[in-house]
Amino acid sequence: DASAMQWLPASATKGLKYPYLFTQSQAIHARSLMPCQDSPGIKTEYTARVTAPKWCTVLMSALADTDKVTEGEKNVFVWKQPNPTPAYLVALAAGNLESREISHRVRVWAEPEVVESALFEFSETEDFVQAAEELTGCPYQWQRYDILCLPPSFPYGGMENPCLTFATPTLLAGDKSLADVIAHEIAHSWTGNLVTNHTWDHFWLNEGWTVWLERKITAKVRKNEEFGRLSSQVGWKHLQDDVKLLGETNPFTALTWKLAFGEDPDNAYSGVPYEKGANLLMYLEEVVGTELFSQFVFSYIDTFKFNTVTTGAFRDHFVSFFDKLAAAEAETNTTPTKSNKKKKNKNKNNKDKEDGPSAAAANAVQAIKGLDWNSLFYSTGLPTDVTSFSNSLSKAAEDLARKWIALSATYKTDAPPAGCSATDLEGWSTMQKNVFLETLQNYTKKSLSHPSDVFTAAFLELMDRTYSFGASKNAEIMLRWQTLCLESEAEWIVDPVVDFITSQGRMKFARPLYRLLRASTIGKQIAIDTFEAKKDIYHPIARKMIAADLRRAAEAEEKEAIESQLEAEAELSSSAAKVDTTPVVTTVETESDDEAEVVPQKAPEEVVTAPTAFAVGTPEATSKGLSDQTPAPMGSPDRSITPDFSTPAATPTVTPAATPAKIATPVAPAPTPAKEPTPAPTPVATPAKEPTPQATPVATPAAKEATPAPTPVATPAKAATPAPTPAATPAAKEPTPAPTPVKEATPAKVAPAAAPVAAAPAPVAKKEDAAPQRRPVATSHEVSTFSWSGVSIFVALAGAVGFGAFFFTRRFRR
Template sequence: MKFYIITLLLCGCVMGVDIDKNTFSNYREVQMQHLHIEWLLNLNQKIIDGSAEYTFRVTTAELKEVHLDIYQMDIKYAYYPNFGKVLDWHVESDPKQSLIQGDKLIIELGQSFRYGDIFKLRIKYQIGEQARALSFMNIEQTDDKKAPYLFSQCEANNCRSMIPLQDTPSIKFTYSASVLTQDQQINVFMSGLPVENTKFSLMEQYNLNGIANIFQFELKIKIPSYLIAIVAGTVQERKTSDRTSVISEAKNIEIYQKELEHLDKYVKYLEDYIGDYKWGFYKIVILPASFPFGGMENPLLTFANPSIIVGDKSGISVAIHEIAHSWFGNTVTCNNWSNMWINEGFCVFLERKGLLQHYESIDLVYVNSLVGNDEMNALIKEFNSNHDPVIKSYASLHPITENHNADDSFSTIPYERGYQLLLYLEKLVSEDKFQLLLQAWLQQNQYQSVDENDFYNFMIAWIQSNFSMKDFLYIKQQIDSVYIKWIYNTDAPPYKYGFINDASLLATNLAEDWASSRPGEQPQGYEIFDKFQSNQKQLFLSSLLKKNLDPVTMKQLDSTYNLTNNLDAELLFRWYTLSIQTKYATDFTNLKKIRTFVSKIGRMKMINPIYKALDKKTAETWYNENIRFYHPLARQSIENIIKNKGLDVNVELL
């Protein structure tokens, strides 16, 4: 498609090159092309002996050193694999950054490489429980109670605790892996396709040939480091179609398979809107409940929390969201974590296009949007109330992440604020034209890392090519009046969407009726709650969180809808938070149920609000009871909540 680039004269919106300030690597001078990992798993001892071999391409005039990101890692040695020359290396550490972002591993190459040169080097290392990307689970913490369990979570900058590498979304590379385990019960899956006959040097080093299981994988599509993923345990795979399947421990796999039986249909929903699914297979792993997120979009191996399995398929929005990442996030990727909305805002937009086909009602889709909008506005208010300019920036679409753990900036903001910007643009250019624009954006930038400036320039050029000059100038004027403000300002988005419709009004009006009813009395029409979709019930409870309810009304609500014993975790965490806030959860029975909930669910979206609502002493007690259960990222988040008992800057949204 021909774009007429006279936009330099017309633009006025260019924001400059955005580099990744959360990596210590010299990725602008040398870039990973391929990574081969070899791991020997010892899940009982919670240790991994690792080897990483890199294929690098030089992108500067002269290169004498390679700088890589590491976090709490025991480096053994580095060498050239082709001729065995051992290289000098040292770790450059900033005490203020070591436990926040990690350290810089500097490898001295012993020679100079020139622009365009390709070379390989290998690093031997060891990691353990200090690797914050990894959750090592004891046998008693698993569902099957047969063997230990391991899973990873690398987004945002946590892969550097698992592998020394250029831990930045700016760099994409292919990878292969060979994983060895001596426990015959352990099965391994990674975010790549299983292969055979990959060279495995650790076999000779440890003399384990014939007495261990070897799992080998490769991914020929380039990805950023945060999409490397592994799960190891007594896990098995069940197909739901020729190209989709579910993976989990045996205990609940039939339940999970049934709940996710329409995975292929969800993939087709999104293909109808954005184009063919290019990754081949789609697999979703239902992890143990300690997984800190609702879902994680690792290619070929989506991770999900079991809280999305409700029994009525009401949790499928998470599955559709993670599938949507196959296009936005995994194929076109943000080039740094200040541009996370390039992944998540686009993904929410595509997710809700898929939900429109699922619900066959824009009203029900907008109920999801309204729930997200309310959560976003509450966070914008919280972030803006903080005097720290870094925390305040988290209310924008371009948070400050330099010298901070990028995870701290994660919230519902890039999801919902980004989604609303795209919705505004769609309404400006029309649904049909915006669909074509997104398809062209994806095609031109597939397998690349980009930022908001890239999207702006592409969008302006595309609109210029596809509209009359009069319409183009009008549309561009409208975009330029809001684009930078929408991204960089910390207040509410310039254009406010209410998303109010008949489906949402049923929920919000019922909440209002309960709030205004006499204590102990049911409002007229209370029975309609039982006919609500799950997202309407979520909206109902979210609306009640804004009200001043007394314990008597809370008791009547509970008696009427049996909310304390609900099986939908999306409803439970909202109800439990409300119960604490209104002091309804003062009797032993209710407190025990909430205490049990936070001991069995590690999903930060659901436990963080509860910990925030608790008094400090109770929060500390419950956290100490469950510290071994929680994933390292959840521990970090809850510790921040307890420390501050105020603003929670690590909010998970799915």
């Protein structure tokens, strides 16, 4: 029942033949998987040894250390992550998997039925990685970048597990139009995985930077700066929606949080750290100029790589970088070196040119002095210093939407607006179509008080005949199209909506559509019945969230009924005015999409039965849109998961393998006192820098059998317990190490207590070195055990020992 794991029965996979397992550790689920210091500020290298049935391919967020070895009826996989990584980035997946090469370091993994589509969809991955290397000035440090396309129940868009990004199958749009999610996960290879937020209070440093970099990557690869602004515009709407949902004064709408001790970081999750974080970086870029900001990015990554960073450290580094730059340039300009003299003479009449660079740095320093850092980091609500997103791409979409809106007012004939036709959207990106549909949504929302202004079903049918949104294979477009139609109460959209939300379990799509269906007059009961009948197909986290959404809707209805009754009674007797009708305060949860979802704190225990498949075998089942995609399963399993694989048997045992207890990167102190931006801790030493050659990147298809499974690492005094459990299964595939960054997975919130280990979520501000203060926790490697129908997977997570050793080292050192 580890909250980090989701066990899927064969019926929930595309192939329908074998079960499937995947983990999701962010933010604080790693503790349910292994003994560890489950805080992002603590990093360590690790090794792992996994035993699985022969049919099964095992993948981890690490490099294959040796070829797969057969031991009896099972295969043994050995993994090694040579870079220091935090526990939340430890991931494992196992199932009937195949791979295809994209480049010397990039490969896609998926079930055989989906692998070709994944290969096509993610074919630009190597270009993205190269673009990120250029933008950060830092070579890719994880050796392999593999992508695992998960089953449809994956509740998130992606998760940036090092060497092996986990991705939702809803990205398989058939036209590479959703590849920006992969750009996001790739960006995490630098911002998040290499430079990590010191505690979850500073989550914006992971996600804000990653969104910023993701947009730079896509703009660079597409050779069009407008893409970045277009994406920012769509992101801005997301931010507005989330701030509205949370409330403008909600402390979690500030960039830097102050999570209480023991509080689940997912409680704070929303689009805020992503979009508000990216907005701050865009603003700073504007303040100092793009050219100088690029230099700062190089310095930031180089300074903090393999380490962690706090908000204060970020600010201090930013300030000092420009101070030094200005000083150096001033010196260059005033020191009469030979070459300088020459230059000066040469440019005697061109002072501007001569002083250009140093003046720019000095100007930047001046501008930085005017920044109100406290406000930037700690103010709640929408940011005030926002860069303009205006761009030609969104303007075209908004103009077209306005034509349709104008037509809707006088709509009589069954013809599109003058000059409009199916070719309007030709060449448009997904983002542009999103802007078009969101512009229409904004209009209908505003018109709700004038129901006659809302689009009619016939009008929407005309739009669909013109642009075929209902037949789109793109899940993002499907979401917005169905949202628009539901808000307009077009009855014929109900069936497609039901198809869509039962064919994949990504929370970004399922949750809002369930809520809208429930709120509509045309689908209220259908929403309730559909969930009741299909809830087992969802990942436990998604199931819990949708159930909570529906419950809240019911409660709100009830409350409203009571209030109106009270009002009526109050009217009857004027003296009743004193009746206390204070409404119960309900907590609002953001609907974070892809990334981490806000999981209701104490969700009612639900008995989870094994998920039954999404419309796996029936591609067409999905609404016209996603036909044969398999929605990806999301990472974070819920505590309530009950793996119910029929086979009683074998329980794979995870055994901590040898673990090199290394000390990972020193963590920067995480100060973040209340207001003041905390003094920036300077990260310091970065242990493992160079990529370690070693990795055995690729999997070797051909099975190499029989190699004694070497246990890579030395095992310190602890006994590594290799626990091979033989479960033979025919056909074996080989795993290949695959690094993969994922999008933003946000781990579901977990019940705090998961594991035996003390890991602590975000420590409270002001404690420097919060980590060391934690209780020591189990260092002994406890063995986690999970079972999988008759098979056992035996994972030796040396990392467990490593984390423990790191902890003690730090603790006793001080």
